[in-house]
Amino acid sequence: MEAAQIALLAFVQGITEFLPISSSAHLILAPLLFGYELQGLAFDVAVHVGTLAAVVTYFRRELTAMAIALTASIARRRIDSADARLGWMIVLATVPVLVLGLPLKGVLEFLRGDDRLAALVIAGTTIGFGLLLWVADLRGRRSRDEYSVRLRDALFIGVLQAVAIIPGTSRSGITITAGLLLGLTRQAASRFSFLLSIPTILMAGGLETMELIGSEGPVDWTSLWLGGLLSFVVAYATIHLFLALIERVSMLPFVLYRLALGALILFLVL
Helix, strand or coil, X not given: CCHHHHHXXXXXXXXXXXXXXXXXXXXXXXXXXXXXXXXXXXXXXXXXXXXXHHHHHHCHHHXXXXXXXXXXXXXHCCCXXXXXXXXXXXXXXXXXXXXXXXXXXXXXXXXXXXXXXXXXXXHHHXXXXXXXXXXXXHHCCCCECHHHCCHHHHHHHHHHHXXXXXXXXXXXXXXXHHHHHCCECHHHHHHHHHHHHHHHHHHHXXXXXXXXXXXXXXXXXXXXXXXXXXXXXXXXXXXXXXXXXXXXXXXXXXXHHHHHHHHHHHHHHC
8 A cells, every 4th residue: 555545544544433424434535536446454454453542542541440340340249330330331332233233234235335325325324414413412401421321321322323334324423413412411422432432443343353364365564554553643632632622612513524525425426
């Protein structure tokens, strides 16, 4: 891979994995605009590892506290701390992906066989779920933090996260939307979404790695290391800046961006 292509795709993955603007929409748009071939599976794994390392590093204190609290709650057979409750809600919200992932993955495999149809679906979901994010931001009470998430809240967020397997939905976008609809603040909805991304990215990366192990062909390790490292740096900076600014700027800029992005994809493929 060329250095410019590595930088572009790693930057796209690093910034769009956590912003509510759909990484799949950008990854299909980049080759259309710049004439690159779609990146291989090995590069996908590398940039996923980079974004996973970024979110784990950023939330290392919260993850440590949750791990200790979860261990204690298992030993005591009761949930007696906010950290333990949040940890269990993250676990619970991951379950719908395990249950619904395989059926919805069939939709993804079907779309992979028709690039034009995939582009149209991505444009539609980018616009449609962007408008839903706008409604949630306008109508949400924004009065709760992530530690107040209850069992039914976690299941609701988890079910909507499973829908994000459909390209263009945006995993972070749909989970933030769900959090806002439940009355979480913008920052709380975003923090819960980012914490929830850890097991989700880990599972997705694991599946891609299994596919990669079964494939044949040479591996460009230099491209993989550079892509992974750059996606880590960009993703870490994205998380930090997004959480610092989101209560002040609202979701409207991201909604407008999604509408423009969806319209651009439609223009390019129709």
